[in-house]
Amino acid sequence: xKLRPGRNQRIAIQTPExxxxxxxVRSRGLSAPRxxxxxxxxLYLVLFVVRVAISGVAPLIKTDLRLSNTQLGLVFSAFAIxxxxxxxxxxxxxxxxxxxxxxxxxxxxxxxxxxxxxxxxGFLALFAVRLALGFGExxxxxxxxxxxxxxxxxxxxxxxxxxTHSFSRIGNALAPPLIAWMAVxxxxxxxxxxxxxxxxxxxLLWAWFFRNDPREHPTITxxxxxxxxxxxxxxxxxxxWVQLARRILPVTAVDFxxxxxxxxxxxxxxxxxxxxxxxNLQSSAMYSAGVLSxxxxxxxxxxxxxxxxxxxxxxxxxxxxxxxxxxxxxxxxFMMPVILLHNxxxxxxxxxxxxxxxxxIVGPIWSVPMDIAPRFAGTASGMMxxxxxxxxxxxxxxxxxxxxxxxxxxxxxxxxxxxxILGAFLASRLRPDIPFEMKAxxxx
Numbered sequence: 116x117k118l119r120p121g122r123n124q125r126i127a128i129q130t131p132e133x134x135x136x137x138x139x140v141r142s143r144g145l146s147a148p149r150x151x152x153x154x155x156x157x158l159y160l161v162l163f164v165v166r167v168a169i170s171g172v173a174p175l176i177k178t179d180l181r182l183s184n185t186q187l188g189l190v191f192s193a194f195a196i197x198x199x200x201x202x203x204x205x206x207x208x209x210x211x212x213x214x215x216x217x218x219x220x221x222x223x224x225x226x227x228x229x230x231x232x233x234x235x236x237g238f239l240a241l242f243a244v245r246l247a248l249g250f251g252e253x254x255x256x257x258x259x260x261x262x263x264x265x266x267x268x269x270x271x272x273x274x275x276x277x278x279t280h281s282f283s284r285i286g287n288a289l290a291p292p293l294i295a296w297m298a299v300x301x302x303x304x305x306x307x308x309x310x311x312x313x314x315x316x317x318x319l320l321w322a323w324f325f326r327n328d329p330r331e332h333p334t335i336t337x338x339x340x341x342x343x344x345x346x347x348x349x350x351x352x353x354x355x356w357v358q359l360a361r362r363i364l365p366v367t368a369v370d371f372x373x374x375x376x377x378x379x380x381x382x383x384x385x386x387x388x389x390x391x392x393x394x395n396l397q398s399s400a401m402y403s404a405g406v407l408s409x410x411x412x413x414x415x416x417x418x419x420x421x422x423x424x425x426x427x428x429x430x431x432x433x434x435x436x437x438x439x440x441x442x443x444x445x446x447x448x449f450m451m452p453v454i455l456l457h458n459x460x461x462x463x464x465x466x467x468x469x470x471x472x473x474x475x476i477v478g479p480i481w482s483v484p485m486d487i488a489p490r491f492a493g494t495a496s497g498m499m500x501x502x503x504x505x506x507x508x509x510x511x512x513x514x515x516x517x518x519x520x521x522x523x524x525x526x527x528x529x530x531x532x533x534x535x536i537l538g539a540f541l542a543s544r545l546r547p548d549i550p551f552e553m554k555a556x557x558x559x
Contacts, residue, residue, distance in 0.1 A: 435480070
């Protein structure tokens with residue numbers, strides 16, 4: 116495999132502490148890095164269940180609170196307003212204070228906001244708790260990326276991003292039938308209280324097990340540390356905000372195009388089956404789960420394929436860019452039947468395949484900020500994810516507005532198809548092979 120000097124090669128440096136410390140023998144069972152990855156997978160699962168749960172019972176909430184599709188679209192978008200604003204700050208906080216504290220605080224806010232969703236009595240209250248949920252989740256993904264950059268070998272960054280996001284898609288797929296089933300047993304209000312308790316349980320697990328520096332973990336072994344990226348013990352450098360933002364901006368634009376389509380799936384697919392094909396809540400939930408399940412496979416395949424291409428070619432351009440472009444174009448092809456034909460089974464299959472291809476994008480695009488700026492992985496990924504979050508502000512509300520004012524579901528889907536073409540074009544110009552530090556030196 117071709118290696119880029121200074122990026123894929125690591126030199127083990129002994130400190131006074133490690134020189135005198137006897138290497139721990141690897142114990143049987145799961146290694147500490149694998150447990151950390153497992154906890155992050157569980158985090159992504161929980162976050163997307165609580166994020167998407169509202170769409171699974173949206174018809175009930177719409178009736179109970181007497182909302183229009185436009186108001187419901189605004190509620191969906193409310194989550195993304197603080198989510199977008201605090202992406203940059205959240206990434207910086209993750210770099211500054213570490214993933215242990217930041218994820219505990221963020222997910223604690225998520226737990227409270229989720230539980231309070233069941234207590235709302237109108238549009239404004241629902242809008243407010245969705246704002247709080249978006250604020251709580253805003254720092255989670257950039258901070259999780261910060262944790263991965265320390266706990267996962269560089270050669271497996273694509274896989275780690277792919278598998279964690281595949282668990283988020285498991286959350287997508289589980290949320291509609293799970294929340295529908297819970298609503299039957301507990302009402303939709305009681306369902307959100309239970310989800311709040313589950314979110315709190317993850318906070319306790321993370322606080323107990325995780326350490327910001329792998330060397331400080333009581334169960335880490337010398338073999339584990341030899342595989343992990345070198346830990347930086349020097350004083351933190353100031354983050355070059357303007358230069359880093361300029362370097363990440365092309366990735367942010369691509370992530371906006373991807374985010375537009377993903378928010379469509381997360382927010383409106385259950386309502387699409389419920390209203391456009393006149394299904395009941397349980398049937399629309401099951402069709403939605405089938406569509407969103409395709410993303411589980413897409414996330415994992417995208418990450419694994421990206422890493423294998425990197426191993427085979429040694430080129431980050433091939434490993435990241437080609438997979439992202441293939442994802443956009445495949446999603447474009449399979450969205451077309453949904454626009455042109457009105458057939459329930461065809462729509463379900465086409466949407467499933469479109470979502471599979473769209474999710475190929477996730478593993479490589481989340482690896483790009485780590486490739487470009489590993490030293491500022493949390494901040495860089497936050498800058499990138501701002502595009503996704505901003506799409507979350509405009510996509511669900513515009514989608515709902517277009518459905519209300521045109522009476523057609525094909526029109527907002529057609530808008531999304533245009534964003535897929537734009538995303539493929541923008542992705543063709545990404546340069547993950549040029550590290551930020553190198554770029555900064557060239558400009559200076």
